Amino acid sequence: MTSTPTWMKCTVYAPHELLEVIAISLAEESGGGVEEVDGGACVYFKPEDVERIDKYLGELDVPGADEVTWSWERIEGEEWLDIWKKYFHPFSPSARLWITPTWEEVGPPKEGVETIRIDPGRAFGTGGHETTKLVLSLIDDLLVRDPAPSMLDVGCGSGILSIAALLLGVGEVLAMDIDPNAVEVAGENAALNGVDGRLSLYSGDLRGIDGKWPLVVANILYQIIMGLAPTLAEKTAPGGTLIISGLLSIEGEAALEIFGGLGFTLTERRDLGEWCALVLKKEG
Ligand SMILES: C[S@@+](CC[C@H](N)C(=O)[O-])C[C@H]1O[C@@H](n2cnc3c(N)ncnc32)[C@H](O)[C@@H]1O
Structure with missing residues (x-):
């Protein structure tokens, strides 16, 4: 570490x-x-x-x-x-996920529940922030209904969303961030959770990545998501799903309008505290 x-x-x-x-x-x-x-x-x-x-x-x-x-x-x-030790304690953001810091003892595995061990290191994303909790719970529920072979994690931070997706059955994930420290920490956390073999890492600009994914997640600030909107749309495969968060609840409608204009329809919205997350389906 x-x-x-x-x-x-x-x-x-x-x-x-x-x-x-x-x-x-x-x-x-x-x-x-x-x-x-x-x-x-x-x-x-x-x-x-x-x-x-x-x-x-x-x-x-x-x-x-x-x-x-x-x-x-x-x-x-x-x-x-x-x-961190004072504020970061184990918790469950959704039915199949249990998040715990590396310094806490992991108890015996519970059937049907995946434990994610996270060392916050230098990156955002212990899972404690409302937006991360929202996206984790949406990923968990979505993958039950609609398994995805691959996922793109835009603004991966500590890698928590990628690790959750890999543990919940996504075959492979590309985790990217503009912050090289975050990408390094995401790699370390993936190894800690035994999923590094199915995780690819990229540090840089989203526009520099080629490909389309059936599932794309982006938990970044509203202004950044809006700036990246056309690129996020391009990276989402036709008929695929884009989950966005990092938005304040009052910003949800404006975000929906922008993504509506890029061929997405809202399939679900969740709010927690002052924050919201949107699940958007791209036209096929
Ligand atoms: C709010 S954190 C989310 C971390 C983690 N995905 C989570 O849900 O807990 C946002 C991350 O986005 C990254 N970021 C900010 N602007 C970005 C951009 N234009 N492209 C890619 N990543 C970006 C930041 O470095 C940060 O790690």
Whole structure:
């Protein structure tokens, strides 16, 4: 396993109604979750994100912006692991899946339930985020009705969606991410779960990949998904399924309109907290 990285903890304080909006934006920016503290919120970033977040917070142009304050704290590898240990506990996102961190004991296997062991390392995707839980549960239910021989995982992060799909019967998966660290961590997690032989990895731009898949999943931010929409449509085989998440519930309708124009129809929508996921079927 590669060494645990340094993270930067951003603690932000703002008037109550503004804090909620800022916390959602920061969570989207970090790709992780938000920790509430008395009157404020903490979000973890990679060191290279600090300048961008300072700029975002410094340039807020909304009522109450002048009351927003924030500070940074450096979190070294071992300390980071302790934070994960506090917040990442085993859980079940769906009927056939059980997610557990690598440092927890795995009990005897339960019939019909696949255990995924995840080391969050440097990538997003312990499964604890609402959007990941939504996509895991949709993949589980979809594969019962409609098994898929292969899948493309766009923005794979820790590789959790790919690993789940492989354990639930998908023959082979291509996991890709623009972040080379994420792709490396996805490979390590796949090996940890014994599915690396059926997982291919790609780091770079989605437009650089050739092929079409009967199942494509993309759990990325709304703005990025919208930018990738024509390419996601192109990579989904005729009659195939595209699952998108990373969308706020209020963004669901707009996303549906864009993908409707690209030949998709909605077969299912699920919401959890402030987030939603859409299952879209491409015309045959
Ligand atoms: C919210 S995380 C999702 C991780 C994991 N798939 C999950 O569901 O938990 C989004 C991932 O998308 C990646 N990403 C962002 N923009 C991307 C792009 N244009 N193409 C591919 N991956 C991208 C990020 O590096 C990050 O790992």
